[in-house]
Amino acid sequence: EAEVAQSPRYKITEKSQAVAFWCDPISGHATLYWYRQILGQGPELLVQFQDESVVDDSQLPKDRFSAERLKGVDSTLKIQPAELGDSAMYLCASSLGNRDVGTEAFFGQGTRLTVV
Amino acid sequence: GDSVTQMEGPVTLSEEAFLTINCTYTATGYPSLFWYVQYPGEGLQLLLKATKADDKGSNKGFEATYRKETTSFHLEKGSVQVSDSAVYFCALSDRNTGNQFYFGTGTSLTVIP
Numbered sequence: 001e002a003e004v005a006q007s008p009r010y011k012i013t014e015k016s017q018a019v020a021f022w023c024d025p026i027s028g029h030a031t032l033y034w035y036r037q038i039l040g041q042g043p044e045l046l047v048q049f050q051d052e053s054v055v056d057d058s059q060l061p062k063d064r065f066s067a068e069r070l071k072g073v074d075s076t077l078k079i080q081p082a083e084l085g086d087s088a089m090y091l092c093a094s095s096l097g098n099r100d101v102g103t104e105a106f107f108g109q110g111t112r113l114t115v116v
Numbered sequence: 117g118d119s120v121t122q123m124e125g126p127v128t129l130s131e132e133a134f135l136t137i138n139c140t141y142t143a144t145g146y147p148s149l150f151w152y153v154q155y156p157g158e159g160l161q162l163l164l165k166a167t168k169a170d171d172k173g174s175n176k177g178f179e180a181t182y183r184k185e186t187t188s189f190h191l192e193k194g195s196v197q198v199s200d201s202a203v204y205f206c207a208l209s210d211r212n213t214g215n216q217f218y219f220g221t222g223t224s225l226t227v228i229p
Contacts, residue, residue, distance in 0.1 A: 004159075031215065042120075042205055042219035043160070055214050091159055095215065102148040102167035103209070105217055107159035 002026040004108035006092050012114045018080035021111045023092030025074070031055075031097030033105060034067055034077050037089040049075065050097055082115045089113075118143045118213065122206045122220035129196055129227050137191040137223045139180075139206035147208040149173075149182055149189040154203045154222070163191075163204070196227045 005024040013019045025032050030051050035043035046065065047057040051072040060067065064083070069075040079086055089112050093105040123138040141147065148167045152160040164173030169184035178193045189206060206220040 006159075033217070040222070042221045043217075044219075045216060048214065048216055050214070056216060093160075093217075097215065102165055103215055104150065104162050104165060105209075107152075107161070109157075109159045112157070 002106075004092055004094050004106050006090075006108035006111055008111055009109060010112045010114075012116060013082050015084055015115055016081040018078065019082050019113065020076055020078045021090050021092075021113075023075045023077070023108060025092070025094030026106055029094035029096055029106070030072070031095045031105075032069055032075050033093040033095075034075070035091040035093065037091055037110070039088070043091055046077070079113075082113075084115050087113055087115045118147065118208060118210055118216075118218045120206050120208055120218050120220040122204075122223055124221070124223065126224040126226060129225070131198055131227055131229050132195045133227075135191070135193040135196045135200075135225070137204055137206075137225070139189045139191065139220060141187050141189065141206075141208050143187075143208055143210055145210050145212040147210045149180070150207040150209070150217075151178070151180055151189070151191050152205045152207055152219075154205065156202075160205060196225070198227045198229055201225055201227045 032049040034046040037043045047067045048055040049069045089110045091110045093107045095105045150165045151163040164175040166173040166182035172181045
């Protein structure tokens with residue numbers, strides 16, 4: 001069964017260091033999402049790609065966060081410098097992106113980031 | 117803008133009890149509605165969905181009906197099991213916003229034997 005792959009599963013980093021997360025969506029999925037989930041809360045969208053183009057990054061803290069999907073397939077989310085408040089689960093999801101009604105998003109297992 | 121509001125937890129039930137988790141939404145267009153489930157330390161998995169008014173989504177004994185008149189999509193199960201213990205998220209996606217997903221805050225369910 002096709003899955004969204006994320007790595008690493010867990011990351012501990014010191015404040016002010018750089019950290020990067022990788023996501024490989026399900027093959028053929030044009031839309032890729034990065035969400036941040038703080039413990040006890042729902043996922044909040046950071047950035048949405050359609051192929052290699054950014055559709056929405058209005059909630060991405062652009063002074064420290066960056067995201068790219070250069071060939072429209074896998075994606076990297078980077079934080080530099082990391083702050084204590086960035087500790088959260090970072091979830092990647094993908095969907096067919098064909099704008100059909102009811103197209104579901106498939107989620108990876110997430111990367112649990114702890115900033116110390 | 118679009119948003120989802122779901123009942124706060126945590127919810128604790130005995131095995132075989134009836135479950136209801138309330139969810140209401142606000143949307144400018146005609147959204148699709150979803151319930152996702154998250155087990156500890158894992159990502160979200162789709163539980164069920166409905167794409168238009170009066171549609172009923174169902175899976176693994178869970179059901180939810182898309183009620184446009186009350187803008188609701190309440191999750192129900194007639195008899196919960198210990199294995200249903202997880203966090204449940206109500207969500208919507210709207211084609212008018214590029215199929216962006218909006219999630220509720222989640223409801224934690226614990227089922228005790």
